[in-house]
Amino acid sequence: MIRYPIRRNVNLSTRILIVDDDTGIRSLVASFLEKHGFQVDAAGHPAEMRERLAQADYALIVLDVMMPGEDGLSALRELQRVGGPPVIMLSAVGTDIDRIVGLEIGAEDYLAKPCNPRELLARIRTVLRRTAHAPAAAGAVATPAPAATAGAGADAAVLYFAGWRIDLETRLLHDPQDQPVDLSDGEFRLLRALVQHPRRVLTRDQLVQYAMGAESDSYDRAIDVQVSRLRRKLASGEARADLIRTVRNEGYMFVPAVTRTRDA
Incomplete structure (x- = not known):
């Protein structure tokens, strides 16, 4: 199973990947987040997202649901399978059912589009606070259970x-x-x-x-x-x-x- 590389020289606390087929939304969100101190890269579809992930680490992905070809939910399933970074989903379809499906697959949060950039910023900060001190589990070796x-x-x-x-x-x-x-x-x-x-x-x-x-x-x-x-x-x-x-x-x-x- 392919897992995305970990590069310790990257400041993971501030690097975010935006995945959306709408150029305008990518530009708007990236510009807003950069003004608030984040390093932001963008991808127009899941295949480009995977290329980005193969080249660098990210603290978080903001992932659109409705994209032509492979959609965001399919991309999220793969990220969960291979151990990708936490994900916040964005979708123009903002019903409870869609929100629940995204959360069940593994998204950390879910926002309906159009969303206020400040709300997205607050959600990103919340997820990053939750994951900031999570130690890496990769390569850990299981030990026999001692007497409890x-x-x-x-x-x-x-x-x-x-x-x-x-x-x-x-x-x-x-x-x-x-x-x-x-x-x-x-x-x-x-x-x-x-x-x-x-x-x-x-x-x-x-x-x-x-x-x-x-x-x-x-x-x-x-x-x-x-x-x-x-x-x-x-x-x-x-x-x-x-x-x-x-x-x-x-x-x-x-x-x-x-x-x-x-x-x-």
Whole structure:
């Protein structure tokens, strides 16, 4: 599987790729973001996006949905498969269904076009704040699970539940067969919030705060979408039990007991 290169000499905190077939929109968005301190490159279609990604790293991609030929949702699926940067989707089709589809595939956020450039800037800054301190997981080596101690304290390095293992430092999740399971940034943050508060009912507002931060502008439905995605991934292999329980009119509860170790 081809993965995009990582070049540490690039300032990832400020480099963004705009992918849109509309030249005017690309120019407008790029100009506005550059005035606010970002380095911006542009691509007119997904094939050009892939060329750009092969040449440089980006902190974030702003990706249009409606493009001739290959559309943005198809491009987003590929980015999720190969481990691309976080994505904010833009679309002239701004219905709830389209928004949910984009989030289910793996977008960090979704804006309807035309959008206010200042709103896009705020969303970009929010996503970058969430991902700024995420350590790279590439090349990490799984270690055997040491004996775990009771309790799931927030400062634990490695957490265990129902045969699964999640390393909070390397952001790696392994299933009961010790196979790695890919998680988007949003999925990792949500799972981390759940395993650090097991067997407690957490409201959607609490999950937004624990997973995204107090300043996040994420909404309840985004949590529902990410819970749905997490459930599918946690049902892989031989583990078929639903580990995340929906509590009607309340929120969600992480069902299994969680144990911990400080030694990654």
